[in-house]
Amino acid sequence: MEKPYVISQELDLPGVSREQVNLNEIDNFRADLDAELTAMGRNTYWVNSDVISKDINKILNYTKLPVVSLDSRYVQSADQYLGISRGVDQALNDVGYVPRADYPPVQDQLDSISKLGREIVLVDDVVYSGEMMEWLAAELAKRDVKVGAVVCGIAMYDGLAKLIENDIDVYGGTLFEAVEDEICERDFAIVTGSGRRVDSLNANALYFDPLYGKPQQWASIPAEATDEFYINSLLRSAKLLRDDVQMESIGKFVGYSGQGNAKQRIAERLKLSEAQL
Numbered sequence: 479m480e481k482p483y484v485i486s487q488e489l490d491l492p493g494v495s496r497e498q499v500n501l502n503e504i505d506n507f508r509a510d511l512d513a514e515l516t517a518m519g520r521n522t523y524w525v526n527s528d529v530i531s532k533d534i535n536k537i538l539n540y541t542k543l544p545v546v547s548l549d550s551r552y553v554q555s556a557d558q559y560l561g562i563s564r565g566v567d568q569a570l571n572d573v574g575y576v577p578r579a580d581y582p583p584v585q586d587q588l589d590s591i592s593k594l595g596r597e598i599v600l601v602d603d604v605v606y607s608g609e610m611m612e613w614l615a616a617e618l619a620k621r622d623v624k625v626g627a628v629v630c631g632i633a634m635y636d637g638l639a640k641l642i643e644n645d646i647d648v649y650g651g652t653l654f655e656a657v658e659d660e661i662c663e664r665d666f667a668i669v670t671g672s673g674r675r676v677d678s679l680n681a682n683a684l685y686f687d688p689l690y691g692k693p694q695q696w697a698s699i700p701a702e703a704t705d706e707f708y709i710n711s712l713l714r715s716a717k718l719l720r721d722d723v724q725m726e727s728i729g730k731f732v733g734y735s736g737q738g739n740a741k742q743r744i745a746e747r748l749k750l751s752e753a754q755l
Contacts, residue, residue: 480514480519480521480658480699481521481623481656481657481658482521482522482654482657482658483515483520483522483523483655483657483659483661483698484523484524484525484632484659484660484661485511485522485523485524485525485660485661485662485663485666486524486525486527486530486603486604486632486660486661486662486663487508487518487524487525487526487527487530487663488527488530488551488552488603488662488664489504489507489527489664489667489669489718490504490527490720491527491531491551491552492551492554493550493551495664495669495670495690498669498670498719498720498723498727498728498740499667499719499720500683500717500718500720501518501720503717503718504686504718506717507667507714507717507718508639508663509745510542510710510714511666511714512524512706514710517569518699518700518703518707519700520658520698521658523563525631525632525652526694529631529651529652530552530603530604530631530632530651530652531552531631531723533631533650533651533652534552534553534601534603534630534631534651535552535553535628537629537649537650538553538599538601538629540627541599541627542556543595543597543598543599543626543627543641544557544594544595544597544598545558545598545599545601546558546559546591546594546598546599546600546601547559547560547600547601547602548560548562548600548601548602548603548712549601549602549603549658550659551603552599552603553681555724556569556601557598558587558590558591558594560587560591560600561577561580561581562575562576562577562578562581562584562587562610562614563575563576563577563578563674563675564576564610564633564674564675565675565676565677566674566675566683567676567678568676568678568679570674570676570691570692572681574679575610575613575675576675577675577677578671578675579675579680579682579729579730585617588614588617588618589621591618591621591623591683592618592621592622592623594623595623596622596623596624597623597624597625597626597629598618598624598625599622599625599626599628600614600615600624600625600627600628600629600669601628601629601630602628602630602631602661603630603631603632604631604632604633604634604660604662605628605630605632605633605634605637605638605641605648605650606634606637606660607634607636607637607640607727608637608638608639608640609637609640610626610638611625611628611637611641612640612641612644612647613647615641615644615646616739625646626647626721627646627647627648627649628646628647628648628649629648629649629650630640630648630650630651630700631650631651631652632650632651632653632654632660633648633650633651633652633653633654634653634654634656634657634660635653635654635655635656636656638650638653638667659697659698660697661685661697664685665677665685665686665696665697666685666686666697666711666714667711667714667718668684668712668715668717668719668728668731668734668740668744669715669718669719669728670727670729671729672684672685672727672729672731673685673691673731674691674696676732679730679732680727680730681729681730681731681732681736682730682731682732683731683732684707684731684732685697686707686711687708687711687733688700688704688705688708688755689708689751689754689755690731690732690733691732693707693708693755698712705755708755709748709751709752709755712744712747712748712751713742713748716744716745716748719740719741719744721739721741722739723739723740723741724737724739724740725737725738725739725740725743727740728740730749733747734747
């Protein structure tokens with residue numbers, strides 16, 4: 479049996495992305511995306527945003543430790559939010575962990591966490607390889623802070639096993655033994671938080687963009703399908719966004735104008751991309 483290609487929903491959650499999109503278009507966005515991925519041979523498995531949120535918050539109801547969340551979409555009452563993501567340089571090479579847009583340097587954020595107490599709970603929507611949580615636990619240990627537990631909505635067996643080997647308890651909702659990939663829904667659209675952070679440019683590189691991103695490596699899109707998938711992703715984004723949304727309210731993306739009406743900027747990118755591809 480083919481491994482599942484897991485997609486975690488989030489566009490309908492409270493927050494910035496939800497304010498940018500036309501809620502009536504979310505189902506169309508998902509259906510069209512699912513059809514295209516399925517045609518590529520991907521065994522898509524969607525995890526509902528309500529399920530992720532309920533699983534995380536149900537577990538958090540049992541802890542009295544300070545809660546540090548890596549995702550504000552699912553946890554509305556954390557003691558601190560940690561804005562950290564996997565970063566790349568301008569050549570799209572991995573450079574480790576960097577702060578998300580509008581967050582202070584990672585080390586400053588970790589110093590702030592140390593003021594919450596000697597033991598905390600870390601929360602994220604997904605634990606994939608477990609490497610980020612392992613790194614965070616080691617960095618916090620240098621500050622005499624113990625990660626008492628990791629709570630997540632989705633967990634992969636390898637990531638869960640890695641944390642358990644490091645004496646970190648893990649509590650998750652939906653567990654997968656093995657997957658082809660796991661992608662957050664926002665990374666298939668031009669919305670706030672989409673893409674991988676290029677800290678030196680103060681911008682994000684879109685997962686689905688073969689000109690300024692790595693759809694094969696970052697989203698397991700077959701090489702022969704990347705160009706068409708990119709064009710279709712731009713078209714889906716244009717339909718998904720509200721007519722009045724401005725690019726500056728969404729964020730900065732490598733290769734895209736950061737000013738003006740978002741749908742107009744996407745239309746310009748479409749014309750240019752069709753000539754470049």
